[in-house]
Amino acid sequence: MMAQKLIWKVTVTGKKNSGKSSIVSEAVYSTATPINSKGFVRKKVNINFMSSEYDIDLLFLEMPYETLNEKFLSKSTFVLLVVDITDTESLQDAREFLSEYNDEMEIFIIATKADMRYASQFWEPEISQLADEYGVVYFIYSNRDDFSSILKEIIGYALAKIYNPGK
Structure with missing residues (x-):
C-alpha cells in the first residue's frame, strides 16, 4: 500500500517572546535553539493513522500575533497558538485570537x-478553562521536553478531524 502524500501549512502564532521560534526549532x-527563519520551514513526517500510511510535509510559518496575516492564516491546516505561562497578557491575546478565529480553523x-x-x-487551571x-x-x-510526541498527537487530532469530520 502506498503512503498518501499530504502538504500541510502550520502557522505558529503568539505574543512576542512567547516561544514561537523555539517551538518551530524543536x-x-x-x-x-531558535532558528531565524523568514518564511516556511519544512518537516517531513511519516505517520500511520487508521491503518493508512501518510507522508506529510509540514510547512511551519511563524507569525507573531502582532503581525497576523489573515490570508496566510486562513490557508493553515492548523494553528499552534503559543502562550507564555510567565506572561498573563499572552493568555489574554490567546482568548482574543480564539474568539476571532476558532470557528474558522483547527487551533491547538x-x-x-x-x-x-x-x-x-x-497555570493549568486557566489554560484548561480557556481550552x-x-x-x-x-x-x-x-x-x-521532547516536542515530537506533542507533534505526533497534534497530527493525529488533525487527521481525525479531516477524516472523521463528524466526530
Missing part, C-alpha cells in the same frame, strides 16, 4: 516555559 530540528494551544513554573502568572471554553486541545510544554 518541531523541525529537535533543538530548542501550546503553553510554553513550563520549566519556569516558579515564575508563572497562570474548554473554545473546545480546543492544549499542551503544556517545556523546552526540556
Whole structure:
C-alpha cells in the first residue's frame, strides 16, 4: 500500500517572546535553539493513522500575533497558538485570537516555559478553562521536553478531524 502524500501549512502564532521560534526549532530540528527563519520551514513526517500510511510535509510559518496575516492564516491546516505561562497578557491575546478565529480553523494551544513554573502568572487551571471554553486541545510544554510526541498527537487530532469530520 502506498503512503498518501499530504502538504500541510502550520502557522505558529503568539505574543512576542512567547516561544514561537523555539517551538518551530524543536518541531523541525529537535533543538530548542531558535532558528531565524523568514518564511516556511519544512518537516517531513511519516505517520500511520487508521491503518493508512501518510507522508506529510509540514510547512511551519511563524507569525507573531502582532503581525497576523489573515490570508496566510486562513490557508493553515492548523494553528499552534503559543502562550507564555510567565506572561498573563499572552493568555489574554490567546482568548482574543480564539474568539476571532476558532470557528474558522483547527487551533491547538501550546503553553510554553513550563520549566519556569516558579515564575508563572497562570497555570493549568486557566489554560484548561480557556481550552474548554473554545473546545480546543492544549499542551503544556517545556523546552526540556521532547516536542515530537506533542507533534505526533497534534497530527493525529488533525487527521481525525479531516477524516472523521463528524466526530
